[in-house]
Amino acid sequence: MEYVALVIVAALLQYFYFGILVGNARGKFNVAAPAITGHPVFERYYRVHQNTLEMLVIFIPAIVLFGYWVRPDLGAGIGAVYLVGRLVYLRAYVSDPGTRSLGFGLSILPTLILLLGGGVAAIFSLL
Numbered sequence: 001m002e003y004v005a006l007v008i009v010a011a012l013l014q015y016f017y018f019g020i021l022v023g024n025a026r027g028k029f030n031v032a033a034p035a036i037t038g039h040p041v042f043e044r045y046y047r048v049h050q051n052t053l054e055m056l057v058i059f060i061p062a063i064v065l066f067g068y069w070v071r072p073d074l075g076a077g078i079g080a081v082y083l084v085g086r087l088v089y090l091r092a093y094v095s096d097p098g099t100r101s102l103g104f105g106l107s108i109l110p111t112l113i114l115l116l117g118g119g120v121a122a123i124f125s126l127l
Contacts, residue, residue: 003076004067008060010083015056018049018090044094052086059111065118069125075114082110 022045025031029039036046059082067075085106092099 001067001072004063004072004079007063007076007079007083011056011059011079011086014083014086015049015052018045018052018086021045021090022049041094044097047097048090048093051089055082055086055107055111058115059107062111062114062118065122066114067118069118069121075118078110078114082107085110 022042025039025042025045026033029042031038031042037043059079063075063079063082066078085103085108087103088106089100089103092101092103
């Protein structure tokens with residue numbers, strides 16, 4: 001499970017980094033706290049950060065379940081795809097929100113695989 005733990009740490013550090021980007025954009029585009037609207041580019045950074053938080057709520061339990069019930073090394077590999085997907089999502093969404101589909105797919109599909117795989121394996125262990 002060490003690899004799973006490392007991927008979770010990486011995902012949380014990535015989220016932390018995205019938060020720093022939001023703070024930088026807040027300063028660069030003069031969006032005073034607590035406002036969450038203003039300059040469109042600031043709003044894009046903010047939405048990436050919020051969407052990543054929404055994904056983490058599903059991703060972290062999913063990778064833990066998969067790692068425990070299936071294989072931690074495979075779960076960590078699938079989780080690495082999620083991390084790349086989040087970076088692709090960030091780049092695409094900030095430059096043009098209409099191009100975010102690839103990054104979203106590279107985030108949601110690994111999460112779904114982890115969730116379903118871990119859930120199905122847990123059910124089979126009961127049988």
